[in-house]
Amino acid sequence: MNKSNLIWGIICLVIAGALAAANLTLPPEDLMFQIGDQNMPWVPPVVLAILGIILISTSNQGEEKMKEETKVKPVVDSAKAALNKNMETAAWGCFLIMLGGFMFVPDSVVEGGWWSIGVGLIMLGLNAARYFTRIRMSGFTTFLGIISVIGGALELAGMKGIDGAVFIIVLGGYLILKPYFDKRQLFGKAEQS
Secondary structure, X not given: XXXXXXXXXXXXXXXXXXXXXXXXXXXXXXXXXXXXXXXXXXXXXXXXXXXXXXXXXXXXXXXXXXXXXXXXXXXXXXXXXXXXXHHHHHXXXXXXXXXHHHHXXXXXXXXXXXXXXXXXXXXXXXXXXXXXXOOOEOHHHHHHHHHHHHHHHHHHOOOOOOHHHHHHHHHHHHXXXXXXXXXXXXXXXXXXX
């Protein structure tokens, strides 16, 4: 049993229940969750409830896989580890060049959303290069890259302050697709590809 999924699922359901109770008992102007110009205080409890149900339902999955993983020791491929290190170094170089450009170029020339999209594309490009060279991708940088690209696009579209909602939606989507990713072994340590 995956105890962390179970615990986080219960925590999400408790928080969703508390927010739902607050929504039902307090006046609408006391709870604020802005999406654009509208107050939608019911969105966080619904998203947290769905996330909690998904986490609890997936807490039993992976038990058999964990037993199989303990039997087989991972094989480290030094060539793939070296290639991954080179790709990570190149991605860090691109990121630092972009960070330096962000410091030099004023916001009036290039809007902030473009910088977020650029950082996201660097992270997604690194993971695409890993995928095409048959190296396991990093779930963390893939997740951050998606959030960064979506957040930058929304910022360019004029929708500011909805980063939290985008974060929760992308996290929920990842958790729904996690069994598919685990089955195909797309994410993990690059050395064990």
